[in-house]
Amino acid sequence: MGKIISNTFLGVLIITYVVFIILLFYQHYQDRFFLKQTDIISFLTGAKIIKEGKTEYLYVIETQFEYQNKVVAPHQKALLPFRNFPVTAIFYTPLLNMNLKDSYVVVFAVNVLLVIVFTVLVFRLFPDLKKSKVLYFVPFLFWPSVNNLIVGQYTPVILLIFLWIYVSVKEKKDFLSGFATSLLIIKPQYLLFTPFALKLSVNKKNYLQGFISGIIIFILINIIISKGNIRLFMDYPKFIFSTESSEFGSRPNQMYTLYGLGNFYLPRIDNNILLGSNLFFYTLVAGYVYIKKKINRNSNKIFTLGIVLTILFSIHALTHDLMTLLLPAFIIISSEKKFGLTKSGLTLLFIGVLPLLQTKLLILLLIYYTVAVLYYENPHAPKHHKNKLQNT
Numbered sequence: 001m002g003k004i005i006s007n008t009f010l011g012v013l014i015i016t017y018v019v020f021i022i023l024l025f026y027q028h029y030q031d032r033f034f035l036k037q038t039d040i041i042s043f044l045t046g047a048k049i050i051k052e053g054k055t056e057y058l059y060v061i062e063t064q065f066e067y068q069n070k071v072v073a074p075h076q077k078a079l080l081p082f083r084n085f086p087v088t089a090i091f092y093t094p095l096l097n098m099n100l101k102d103s104y105v106v107v108f109a110v111n112v113l114l115v116i117v118f119t120v121l122v123f124r125l126f127p128d129l130k131k132s133k134v135l136y137f138v139p140f141l142f143w144p145s146v147n148n149l150i151v152g153q154y155t156p157v158i159l160l161i162f163l164w165i166y167v168s169v170k171e172k173k174d175f176l177s178g179f180a181t182s183l184l185i186i187k188p189q190y191l192l193f194t195p196f197a198l199k200l201s202v203n204k205k206n207y208l209q210g211f212i213s214g215i216i217i218f219i220l221i222n223i224i225i226s227k228g229n230i231r232l233f234m235d236y237p238k239f240i241f242s243t244e245s246s247e248f249g250s251r252p253n254q255m256y257t258l259y260g261l262g263n264f265y266l267p268r269i270d271n272n273i274l275l276g277s278n279l280f281f282y283t284l285v286a287g288y289v290y291i292k293k294k295i296n297r298n299s300n301k302i303f304t305l306g307i308v309l310t311i312l313f314s315i316h317a318l319t320h321d322l323m324t325l326l327l328p329a330f331i332i333i334s335s336e337k338k339f340g341l342t343k344s345g346l347t348l349l350f351i352g353v354l355p356l357l358q359t360k361l362l363i364l365l366l367i368y369y370t371v372a373v374l375y376y377e378n379p380h381a382p383k384h385h386k387n388k389l390q391n392t
Helices: 002-030 040-051 061-072 086-090 093-097 100-125 127-131 133-141 143-151 155-170 174-186 188-200 204-225 231-242 258-265 271-291 299-312 319-334 343-352 359-375
Strands: none
Touching: 002 133, 002 143, 040 061, 040 086, 040 093, 040 100, 086 204, 093 100, 100 127, 100 133, 100 143, 100 155, 100 319, 127 319, 133 143, 133 319, 143 155, 143 319, 155 174, 155 188, 155 299, 155 319, 174 188, 174 204, 188 204, 188 271, 188 299, 258 271, 258 359, 271 299, 271 359, 299 319, 299 359
């Protein structure tokens, strides 16, 4: 009887949530200004600047505003800046031949396809997940995934890179693991995951060779696209920090980061102090995880903790960035004998639904998870090979 009630409750909850998502999409698409508010226009802005040979002005606010007005005409009132590397914009260049609506549809379709690819791969990696059919729909109904589809970001690519790193570590292919980690540079803040991937590698020399090779290739590709304009990359950090404000769509109250939390509650503190404190605490925690030999040698915990800390210590992390937590969620769920409204259900609820309710609460929960992994390690747990991926 209890099982029937719980299944009925879960079914009603899922149906209600699906209806909510459908109504939300409908509401957005009915808004005549919706497309101008998506991140598609920022990527098209970068693509148009590069296509028209103005790459040296790619990170100039005035230039971006001028070209964004061409992309979204009639004019924008505020700039949604292109904050990525030139190579990212290249993938959006073909969309410049379409209108904004068609461009959005293409990006939407590609993102759905990438989520399908992730789902297929993760269910092959964790066959036990197939025991619960409802889990097949999680990557598509997961709120950060839905949000990503709405705004048109490319977070599924980051998610697939994390999956590649995970598989490479599992198979002890350290060069590939390092190379895959280097690809996170397409959004530099995700490189915060590097120490955790390095810790999980068997041959750290091979890992570093793969990582450095990937970084060099990435830099060379961007230099070629920018026609050798090295100055462009020197301007990049200044541009990033100058556009990290509500004026350009970066609102601290919507950030899932410790930096955003500090910026929101302590607005009078100098930004450099907040950045320095963020870096200090990240180094402290990452260093502790890396050098502490008594930490339980459960590689899944280190991997999931690495992704959680990457989010917490990033400067800019919005709802769609939480999509990367899908992989840690599935790793945790795969350790359960069966899916139910226990640890698995709570995991998905906390990281998938809470962003709808309150940003700060989710940050506290991620901090709690970090403390739980670091502090509640079992000192009497049996030791295993440090690179053998075990279930959490």
